Amino acid sequence: MKISMLLLFCTLASMTVHPIFDFQTDTSLKDWYVVNDGVMGGLSKGSLRLDAEGHGLFSGKISLENNGGFSSIRYDCGPKDLSGYRFITLKVKGDGQRYQLRVKANRNEYYSYISYFETTGEWQLLKLPLDSMYPVFRGRRLDMPDFGGNILEEIGILIGNKEARSFELRIDAIGLE
Template identity: 50%
Template sequence: MNTEVLYDFTKTATLDGWYTVNDDVMGGRSTCSFEIDPQGNAVFQGQVSLENNGGFSSVHYRFPAIETTGYNFLSLRVKGDGKRYQVRIKNWADDYYSYIAYFSTNGDWQDIKVPLRDMYPSFRGRTLDMPNFAGGKIEEFALLIGNKKEEAFRLTIDKIELLKE
């Protein structure tokens, strides 16, 4: 199986290119952080609030364009908290929409495989009348939690890759 590593977190990894976005951009009150833990994994954690029409927290990673032709899956090695998360990619970082898919966590380490062809276009929670992800290239990866309820969350991330199968 051939892979293209988007990010492999280690104790010495920097978080250059990573940034958080919460619903406070729209007046909400959700908060989050993104940092490397002592084991060398990334930890995305915080509190989702529904106050002031809020309801989401996210972490984004922008990088030079990566060719996706021939890759079939986005693969994540994560340890979650039993909650549902959204994975997002963009062909171009400046696109207004993302291609998204959901995954659920179970409290243990999991290898999540998301078929790229199943990622569908969405903007502000609405599915767009456009084709699903068709390959080409990507310049942005993101994780988001927004389950329409107030909740604390914690997602530990080891590695993010593209897979050929």
């Protein structure tokens, strides 16, 4: 039993997270951009800024008026070689709401691959498997294979829970494992 535990510890200790984006007080957000439902006539408002501790703060208010209902942030990270990586890791502190992680192998594709994650109000380290992310376009699942790409060019986070309400998600880091 001791040997098994030691092997497990050594395996876990040898895993390293390759950063995609690490938020700091002096971090530039120039490669991040916000996409709200205003692109379709909606009235939701979202923004990304650094808080006093240097965490990314994605916050705003979702409106269902004018067929609205979402806010998102996107980061042009690529191209990142995914060889040897199986997970996207997120260190986040949310508001108890459900968010969507979105990735694109090619930033010019019309669809994204997504995975949902729930927040608890506390800091969480999440590991989302790349191979379980599935393709969607405008909220509809596409009849295509799940993510199997070897390249990552864009990563994003979206909130769109069909509720008019405020949201707040702090992001410390995003990485590959």
